[in-house]
Amino acid sequence: MVLRMRVSVIVVLLFVGWVQSVYAHHVLGRPSYSLSEGSNTPPSMQVETQIGKYFVTYMVFPAFPKPNEQGRVNLYIKRIKDGKTFQGQVSFTVMDDSWFSSNEELLGVQNPDDNVFRQGFLFKKAGHYLIRAQFSADKEPYIIDFPLRIGSPFPVGPVGLTVGVIFFMLVAVNVMLRKRIRTLKTKRHRDEAAGMAEG
């Protein structure tokens, strides 16, 4: 009886442990398969910041775009002082966000559309990119870099990496130490045997 209970508990625990986190697959009553970058309520990623006299909101649709999948950047630029939207042009460029890389490509130059600067994109390769928005206001140039990740993130997080490296090193050093001790023992036996033979 006790054994059966234990097994049941283990089975339940395993089942609970196996369950993956589940994401909502409906947004305002629409099924997930009908969501795209053109939808009015797709999941998005948002960054808010301020630069000079402006408050800038940057949104990416979808939140984590994949290679060969349409995406869109929305930029809202408002003057901090009076909340008025910037009415000039904004140019969007993209570059590879890896060290010592300088590949740059112009995505487009956009005018405000209903107070929003919209810029579409399509990436063929997964990776980390920088979207650079540039505009000029009050005779002063403004340059803002925003991050954009295409594709899935690295599957192992910092905790996994830390545990992995430490575990690997502990095992490796342990194996080396055992080998070293074995060699020492063998050498000692050999010396003792040689001593006895001489004696």
Add this chain to the structure above:
Amino acid sequence: MYLSSFSLNFFVLDAGNAMHHPGVPVSLAQAALLVMSLVLAWYLRSPGRLPVSACAAGSSVTGAGPGAGSMPAWLLRLMRNYRLLVTMRVLVASFFLLIVYAGLFGTPYPARNMATVMTWTVWWTVVVLAVIFVGSLWCAVCPWDNIAAWLVKRRLWRRQSAPYSLALRVPRVFRNVGLAALAFIVLSWFELGYGITLSPYATAVLALLLVVAATVSMLVFERRSFCRYVCPVGRTLGFYSHVSVTALRPIDPAVCADCKTLECYHGTAQVDPCPTQLVIGRTKQNTYCISCGNCVVACPHQNVGWRLRMPGSESMHAHATTAEAMFVLTLLSLSLFHGVTMLPVWEPGINTLSRFLSELGLYYNTYLASFSLVMLVCLVLPWLLYFGVVRLAWFFSGRRGSAQQWFADLSFVLIPVAFFYHVAHNLAHLARETHGLSGVLLNPAGWGALPLTGAEKHSRHLNPLIDQEVVFVLQVVLVIAGFWLSARIAHSQVRKLATNRNQAQAGGQSRGLFPVLLFVFLLSGFGLWLLMQPMAMRGG
């Protein structure tokens, strides 16, 4: 105008306007300059006469220095209690793990997350401030090293008899503080350039990286090589500990002089050996002591304990290596550089340089390129100035001894200036940016918290932890104290170096002292000027 956010996980700015803390008033700064000028004049007028305390320091066997005294017996007993130390280590490590958790899984808003608030605003300030009273005691409870030790030795305390490390010797070329200096520069670059102080995630990743580095080092190299040769925090605290009023030293130097067994160095069956390979009876400076307390517990004569002493007394006659001098110079440069990056002109200046580099065709991440360039200049400039000053001092003193020895030993003069400026600068952060600490402690990961609003920032700005006027007075007192201690050390070191082989003539010694004192005066004056400027609030 340029703004860069390197990664969404890493860097999210709070909303609201950037705030600046006011600087020290001109009247207070003028008073400080007057006092410093009087000190300068006093030391220049009496070059041949050495302060009584400094003479005594020279004859001190232990280096505990003049005025060294034992602490009350109950306090010594408390400090010998190893269980208390282990409990503290476990508590600090638990808190550290909570910080890592909050950083990795909590809100990205830096002012709402425990990882950034506790690490950069509280810990980094308090740990430096505490050096005055307890030296490098932080190292004794340091979570990076202790977690590494627990993982590697698989026990909380007591010596592990079975071998657990390859115990290789660190290659000779790295057996100095060069790596620690490099690590400190890299850390400062990440802190001020990359903006790690604004990213809970990056702060947590850095913490884990340090644990991995300490663990790997312990598995591969002998004793605590990471602490002795690599750790930038440990070596910073070690050098700053020269101005501490306490140190772990022999209670009776004669007992140590007669000791043949050296348990403090070798350890016992129960207690680990000294992690940084020191013999406490022969220790003459605090640079490498990590205050772990092994020597206190291991000594069969109970002859090691925390001793009171005159700040800076050991630096007056100590010798340094060239690598140690380089580390001190790095420390000084980076301390002042911290202040420079928080000036109101910093951001516009860097933006202008970024734009200039951008126009040159250096398009990618010109902000970091500009930052690195200015940082390099700020690092190298004090080195060059110091080199020139040392050459002058050596030349004016009749070229006694080697110029290299002058370069190394005179570096001790810079420690008080760097340390007291660092404390004065951090005091402003501590007083004005810890207002919402209770909220962060109650919600470490900042779940559900909104970014700091402009009104909240303003409220924090108006309600500092310590009254603004008190902060100003303390900052000025600290700068004066730093200059006074530096002048004392300069006085003794120049005298020691100038009388290295032959008795020096008073005139040569005075001429040798002049450039050094003037340099220290200018450095302190620059520190004071930085404190007079409005300072950008951490986190915008």
